[in-house]
Every structure is written in structure tokens, then in C-alpha cells.
Amino acid sequence: MILEVNELTKHFGGLKAVNGVDLRVEQGSIHSIIGPNGAGKTTLFNLITGSIPPMSGTVLFDGRDITGWPPERLARGGVARTFQRTSIFMDLPVLENVALAIRSREGCSASLWQSHQHEDEAADEARGILASVGLRGREDAKAGMLAHGYQRALDIAIGLALKPRLILMDEPLAGMSRGDRETIAALITMLRETMGLTIIVVEHDVGMVMRLSDRITVMQHGTVIADAPPDEIRGNEAVRQAYLHGSFAQ
Amino acid sequence: MIATTLSERRVRSRGGLVGLAVIAATGLCLPFASAGQPFLLMLASHALIAAILALSLDMLTGNTGLLSFGHAAWYGFGAYVAGLLSKSVSSDIAVLILLTLAATLLVSGAVGAILVRQVGKTFAILTLALSQIMFALVFVFSDITGGEDGLQGIPMATFFGAQIVSPATWYAILLGALLLALAGALHIRHAPLGRAWLAIRENSERARFIGMNVTLLKLISYMISASLASLAGLLFVLFNGATSPDLLHWLESGKVLMYVVLGGVGTIFGPVIGAVVFTLAEHYVSSFTDAWLIYFGALFVLIVIVAPGGLFGGAARIATRLSARKPGRRAAQ
Amino acid sequence: MLALSLVLNGIVLGSVLLLFSLGLTLIYGVGRIVNFAHGALFSAGAMAGVWLVASGVPFGVALVVAPVAVGLIGVLIDWAILARIRDRPMVDSLLLTFGLALLITGILYELGGRNVQIMPVPQVLGGVISLGGISLPTYRVFVSVLAIALTIALILFLKNSKWGLRVRAANDDPEMGACIGIDRERLMHSVVGVSAALAAASGVAAAPIFTAHAVVGDKILILAFMTVILGGLGSLRGAVVAAYAVGLILVFGEGYFGGQLALMLLFIVVMAMLINWPRGFFGEGRTE
Numbered sequence A: 001m002i003l004e005v006n007e008l009t010k011h012f013g014g015l016k017a018v019n020g021v022d023l024r025v026e027q028g029s030i031h032s033i034i035g036p037n038g039a040g041k042t043t044l045f046n047l048i049t050g051s052i053p054p055m056s057g058t059v060l061f062d063g064r065d066i067t068g069w070p071p072e073r074l075a076r077g078g079v080a081r082t083f084q085r086t087s088i089f090m091d092l093p094v095l096e097n098v099a100l101a102i103r104s105r106e107g108c109s110a111s112l113w114q115s116h117q118h119e120d121e122a123a124d125e126a127r128g129i130l131a132s133v134g135l136r137g138r139e140d141a142k143a144g145m146l147a148h149g150y151q152r153a154l155d156i157a158i159g160l161a162l163k164p165r166l167i168l169m170d171e172p173l174a175g176m177s178r179g180d181r182e183t184i185a186a187l188i189t190m191l192r193e194t195m196g197l198t199i200i201v202v203e204h205d206v207g208m209v210m211r212l213s214d215r216i217t218v219m220q221h222g223t224v225i226a227d228a229p230p231d232e233i234r235g236n237e238a239v240r241q242a243y244l245h246g247s248f249a250q
Numbered sequence B: 001m002i003a004t005t006l007s008e009r010r011v012r013s014r015g016g017l018v019g020l021a022v023i024a025a026t027g028l029c030l031p032f033a034s035a036g037q038p039f040l041l042m043l044a045s046h047a048l049i050a051a052i053l054a055l056s057l058d059m060l061t062g063n064t065g066l067l068s069f070g071h072a073a074w075y076g077f078g079a080y081v082a083g084l085l086s087k088s089v090s091s092d093i094a095v096l097i098l099l100t101l102a103a104t105l106l107v108s109g110a111v112g113a114i115l116v117r118q119v120g121k122t123f124a125i126l127t128l129a130l131s132q133i134m135f136a137l138v139f140v141f142s143d144i145t146g147g148e149d150g151l152q153g154i155p156m157a158t159f160f161g162a163q164i165v166s167p168a169t170w171y172a173i174l175l176g177a178l179l180l181a182l183a184g185a186l187h188i189r190h191a192p193l194g195r196a197w198l199a200i201r202e203n204s205e206r207a208r209f210i211g212m213n214v215t216l217l218k219l220i221s222y223m224i225s226a227s228l229a230s231l232a233g234l235l236f237v238l239f240n241g242a243t244s245p246d247l248l249h250w251l252e253s254g255k256v257l258m259y260v261v262l263g264g265v266g267t268i269f270g271p272v273i274g275a276v277v278f279t280l281a282e283h284y285v286s287s288f289t290d291a292w293l294i295y296f297g298a299l300f301v302l303i304v305i306v307a308p309g310g311l312f313g314g315a316a317r318i319a320t321r322l323s324a325r326k327p328g329r330r331a332a333q
Numbered sequence C: 001m002l003a004l005s006l007v008l009n010g011i012v013l014g015s016v017l018l019l020f021s022l023g024l025t026l027i028y029g030v031g032r033i034v035n036f037a038h039g040a041l042f043s044a045g046a047m048a049g050v051w052l053v054a055s056g057v058p059f060g061v062a063l064v065v066a067p068v069a070v071g072l073i074g075v076l077i078d079w080a081i082l083a084r085i086r087d088r089p090m091v092d093s094l095l096l097t098f099g100l101a102l103l104i105t106g107i108l109y110e111l112g113g114r115n116v117q118i119m120p121v122p123q124v125l126g127g128v129i130s131l132g133g134i135s136l137p138t139y140r141v142f143v144s145v146l147a148i149a150l151t152i153a154l155i156l157f158l159k160n161s162k163w164g165l166r167v168r169a170a171n172d173d174p175e176m177g178a179c180i181g182i183d184r185e186r187l188m189h190s191v192v193g194v195s196a197a198l199a200a201a202s203g204v205a206a207a208p209i210f211t212a213h214a215v216v217g218d219k220i221l222i223l224a225f226m227t228v229i230l231g232g233l234g235s236l237r238g239a240v241v242a243a244y245a246v247g248l249i250l251v252f253g254e255g256y257f258g259g260q261l262a263l264m265l266l267f268i269v270v271m272a273m274l275i276n277w278p279r280g281f282f283g284e285g286r287t288e
Helices: A041-048 A071-076 A095-105 A118-133 A148-160 A178-195 A204-213 A230-234 A237-245 B003-031 B038-064 B072-088 B093-115 B120-140 B167-190 B192-202 B204-209 B214-240 B251-265 B269-290 B292-306 B310-325 C002-031 C040-055 C061-081 C092-113 C140-159 C163-174 C174-179 C184-210 C215-231 C236-257 C258-275
Strands: A001-012 A016-026 A030-034 A056-061 A080-081 A164-172 A197-204 A215-220 A225-228 C128-131 C134-139
Touching: A001 B120, A016 A041, A016 A215, A016 A225, A030 A041, A030 A178, A030 A204, A041 A197, A041 A215, A071 A080, A071 A095, A095 A118, A095 A237, A095 B192, A118 A148, A118 A237, A148 A164, A148 A178, A148 B192, A148 B292, A164 C061, A178 A197, A178 A204, A178 C184, A197 B003, A204 A230, A204 B204, A204 C140, A215 A230, A215 A237, A225 A230, A225 A237, A225 B038, A230 B072, B003 B167, B003 B269, B038 B072, B038 B167, B038 B214, B038 B269, B038 B310, B072 B120, B072 B251, B093 B120, B093 C134, B093 C258, B120 B251, B120 C092, B120 C215, B167 C184, B192 B204, B192 B214, B192 C128, B204 B214, B251 B269, B251 B292, B251 C092, B269 C174, B292 C092, C002 C040, C002 C134, C002 C163, C002 C184, C002 C215, C002 C236, C040 C061, C040 C092, C040 C184, C040 C215, C061 C184, C128 C140, C134 C140, C140 C163, C140 C184, C140 C236, C184 C215, C215 C236, C215 C258, C236 C258
Parallel strands: A030 A197, A030 A215, A080 A164, A164 A197
Antiparallel strands: A001 A016, A001 A056, A215 A225, C128 C134
């Protein structure tokens, strides 16, 4: 297990956003978390990625306790994330977006000097990563000028530059055209196949999740109501009930 | 591919070098133009100090987006610390620079560690408060700072035993200091540190999630900015031979802000030009009316409303837009 | 005895500070503007009050006329200047009010603000009130009562009037306010006007204690900034508690360490507070 979440809990006032959640994510799998609006998916995501501290419970990454680690420490420790509302450096060139992450990974963000050789190595690595997410030839464009789908791919590329072992994606398909959704889904599968990455996806698009995932966790009212491979989830009565009563996109 | 990066970098640094050369040439010509007009050289020297001060604020605001409304705090800090040290420890300028910078780094590090954790508005308010505290401190310790009368009787600065006397020498020192500071700022802008700052300025949340220690990087920016402002204060007090609490007043902070806003935040050269233009304008305006603060305030308000990117910033933006239209630049995409 | 006397003086200062900070909180809550010019409006009120009294206007009338005049100037400032940058980034509003502070201060200098002007304490309010060995000038008691009364009146007005409802709606969520059909422009004009009038009222009321000149508002502005940070930016009840905390810290600091060091003590308290409670006493300050 690369990620083990035990009894994780976070309440906001009286709202039990996440209540005693357990989660096991297997190394090298695509693991999706779904559920109706307000099920606690996003809170769980933010708890794991260090955006907010949990009230109780633990998060183990590769057997190491990472509960409550701040984002910058997680990023350096091999856990990357992408954002629902694409979060990139809009005013900077595409290549620089990725190069920033590479330098950060190497711990030289605060350096006053960088050799030409080192800069070129970083640029080459960045080009390689950009090519792998389908952004070859767009290195010099300003990130903000890219089309929406390409920006999402750049968001993922920035995450990849950290050489993570686990990458968490917050609704990677949200607000995308059908074509872009297919492209990003194919990209996610490719990352697992060729890089052996473990990927956790929080998603609304249930159809795509069924095709994409090795395992699915379904949440409702802050708790896990099902955790199984896609085929079993499809026939699960509790899940069907949750979907009927919750307002669900698909 | 590699060639692109290198040539791009050469182009980028060439722009900076041209700017540096222009300022150096203009600066070097002035003493000849002002021969027989000692006052002009004096005014130019003050403009150079203002330029260093403007650059110091741009090192903070232009790089990380943190806006300081009390930057005079560090200007005055440097002036008082250097002034007091030169009266008590040594009048050697090298020693004074070392000691003053050490003191500034220490204090700005401690204060900055708390300040840079605050978001925009709280940061702005606290910087103003800090300058008022420094202002108040001058009066608390008025038996050594001279209080209202200011710090007087500062010995003439020396450099390895030789006294720095002539206005021309001072002018050369100030010009050299400005050019060095500019070169440093340009270098950092293209170094990993400067590029990390720009990333933070643009999207600090994403910067955290790629593992940058945003607080530390902001603190470095704050400390560099405070140190450069403090250096400007040191140069001022040694050049001027005295200092007054006015140096720490919020009107002074307002002037520094004006230099940067007038010149365009983050443009490095803009604030320097803004400082020089403003210092000259202030001199000539205040020579025929003592209500210059009204003109200053009105201009400040007008610029924020009409040209938030600064006068020179606006010009630079237009220049960038024009050059972006040239066909060759787009080919890469 | 000294301690009790300091407590009373702390309450006096806290009350003036409260009245002054309310305007700052109000304008922040509705417009998300940190008004650096608030101190200059305090000075304007104080100078206007002194000028009115010196021209033979009774103190009680000056106490009403000066704030109304400055309030109208506030409306004018909002209409002519602040309205130009409504949808700009936060930085612009900070710079703009800072520029306004310079401009107003410059004007006050030219209107005689370079010299300290004394406001005589009105005769009815002269003298000293003694209570069990502690004496406090009657005028200070009057200022505190006035400030507290005005504060209560404003809070009641915010709670019960239509205007108050709009202010509170915009305070909670500016965009939501627009959704329920609030004319934002007119609301902002009125809020800036009321805020300026409050600053001027505290300026006139405090003039017999603080005197009047172009930068008399500088120090109280810093104190008010410390107040709103301690209380949490935009938090009304936070401001109430923090105003008295700042008043007491300052007066005790002055009593035991001397005038200017008290300000430093206050700054250290605020910085220490920010480490643990960045959102103020009630944790409801905004942090955008």
C-alpha cells in the first residue's frame, strides 16, 4: 500500500465533512474517489494534500506518517497534486512553468546562480515532460495563451516535474470539452502504464471513472459507503441509493 | 533547442546591459555638464540615493508583490545605525557598511519572519506601523539620536584612512553603488531565486504545491530589500553629515512608493528613473511653492487611477506589445 | 491608585479609538478598502472644529457641523475618486487611499495645519470629577460617554435600519449584495460619508485633549490599525474589544515606560498576537 488513510476526521462546526474515513491505495493503481455533492471528497483531498489539517486520524505514505504535513513538504516528499481550477503560472512561458518545479525539486529555488549546463539540463528535462503530456512545440508560448485542455495538461506536467510517486488529481475532467476529456483520460492511463505512477482521482464524471479506475471509493455524508473495483461498484445497492438521493452530475 | 535557450538568455541580459550602460554613461557625463554648478552635482547625488532607495522597494514589491507602505523604516534605520556607529566605532565606510548590513539583516529577519506570513492588507498595515514605531524610537532614545533636532556632527567618512571629501568623489561612490545594485537586481531577476519570486508573485498557492518554501523566499526578498534601503540610508547620512527623524516619516515612505509606482512596479529600471525624475521635480516645484505636498498627493492619486502600471511601466508594456507583433517572435509557437 | 487612574484613562482613549476605528471597519467591511486617509480625516475634523469654535460657533454646534462637513467631503471623495477603481486589484485601493492621505495632509498644511492649534475645553465641561481619591477631568468623561453613545447608536442603526441591512449584506458578501438589488454605488457613497464623519467626530471630540494640526491623526491611525488587526479586519465586535485593549495597553505602557515606548510595546503585542491568532480575537477577520 502506498497510501494508508486511517480514521481521518474533519468537522466544520456541526458539519461532519470527513468522519472516520479509511482508505487504502495500492502502489501503481488508479484509485478514484466519487460521491454526491457534499459527500466530503474535496475535504478528504485537501486533508491528504496538506491544505487543511485533520482533527484526528493518520495518513501514511509509503509507511511514513505524513499527517498534517504542509504542501511544500509533501511536494518534496513525493506527493504531487493538480487543481480543479487549473493552477499554473499564466504569465510565464510553458517551459518555465515546468522548469520552476524541477528547480524546486532539486532544492535550488533560492539559488543566486545557475550554470548554463545545469539550466540546459533542466530545460531538456522540462521538454521531455512537456512532450509526454502532449505539449511538444508549445514550450515558448505563454502559459495563459494555451487552450483550456493544454493548460490542464501543463498543470499535470508541473506535477510530474516533481518526480512524484503519488499524484492526486482534483476533478481533472471538470469543465472540459468531450474531446479534451478523452485526451486527459488517456494521459492519466498513460502515466500509470509508462511511469508506474500511483494516481488518486476525485471526479464527478462517473462514466469516465468507471473506465479509468482500478478501484473506486464511494463517499456519502463524510463516510465511505463502498470501496471496490468498478464492476462491483456498478452493482452496489448503497451506491445506487446515494446517487438517487444526491444531486449528481451524471 | 539548447541554442534557443542560450540565445534567449543572451537577449534578455543584453536588454539589462544596455540599460546599465545608458545609466552609467548619463551618470558619467553629468559632472562635466555640471562643471561650475556644484549645486547640480549635489542634487544629482541626492537623486542617486533616491534611486537606490526606489530599487530597494522594487526588490520587494516587484519580485514578490508585497507592498510596503513603510519602507522609510529601513532607510532611516540604516541612516541612524550608520550615523551612530560612525560617531562611536569607526568612520571607515567599509566597516560601517558591514556593521550596518549585519544589524539590518538581524532586525529585518526577525520582523520580516512575522510580516511576510501576513496577507496583502495586513502586511501593508503592519509595514506602515513599523515605520511609525521606528519614528517613535528616535524620540525614545533622543539623548543619543538627537530627537527632533536629528543626528548631528557625523564625522567625515574615510576609506582605509583616506577621507572622502570632494563632492565629485561622493558622486562617483553613489553612482557606483547604484550601478552595482542595479547589476545585482538584474542578475537575481534571471537567477533561480528571481524566477522563483516571480512565480510566487503570480501564484503563490501553486508555488507551495511544487515544494517552494514560500515564506522563506518572501523573507529573503524582504531582507534584501531592507538591506538595500538601509544601505541607501547609510550613504545618505555619510554624504549629508546629518540626519533627521523626517527620514522615517510616512511622507518619506510615500515618496519611495511614488518612485516605484511612477516608474512601474517590477521593472527594475522604471523605479530608478522614477526616483530621479521625481527628485528633480520635487526640487523645482518646491522652489516656487511650499504646497508641493498637494501636487505630490494629487499626482499620486492621478497616477493610480489613470496609469496603475506606472508611466514608464505603461511605456514598457506598449513596447513589449509592439515587439510581440513582430513576426519572428511568434514563429516558435 | 495609579493603576485605577490608568484604567480610567485607558477607557477614555479606548472610547475615542473605538469611534474612530468603527469608520475604518465599516469602509473595510463594505468596500474592502483599507483607508490610509482615515487619519487625515481625523485631522480635518479636529482643525475644522477648532476653526469653528474660534469663529464663535458654540462647541456643541461645531461637534455636529464639522463631522457633517467632513462627511460630505467623504461622499465627494468616494464619488470623484474611489469610484474610479472599484473593480481594480486590492493593491490599487491601498495606493489610492495612501495618495489621498498625502493630498489631504498637504491641503491641511496649507490651511494652517503646520501650527498646533489649541481647542479650549467648553466651560460647562471644565473641571474635574473626583471619585474616591481618583480624579478625572470632566471633559474626558464626556468624550467617553459621547463616543460610547455614538457607537451604540451606530450599531443599533446597523441592526434596525434598511441602510444597516444593506451594509450588513454587502459586508457578508459584496457580490451577494449586488444580487439582492443593492445599488452599490450609492451604498458606498453613504458608507464612506458616514465613515469620514465618524473620523471627524472623533477628531473634534478629542481636539481639547490631543490639540489640532495637520498630522494629529497620524498616531491615532496607527493605533486604529493595531485595533482592527487585533480585532480581525472587518469584525465589528472584534474592533470593540480591541479598541479598549489597545487603549489600556497604551496608557499603561505610557504610565510605566513613557510615551513612545508604549507604541513599541503595542506593536510587539500585535506581532505576538498575529503569530497565534492571525484572524483576530474572534477569529472572524478576513484574510484575503
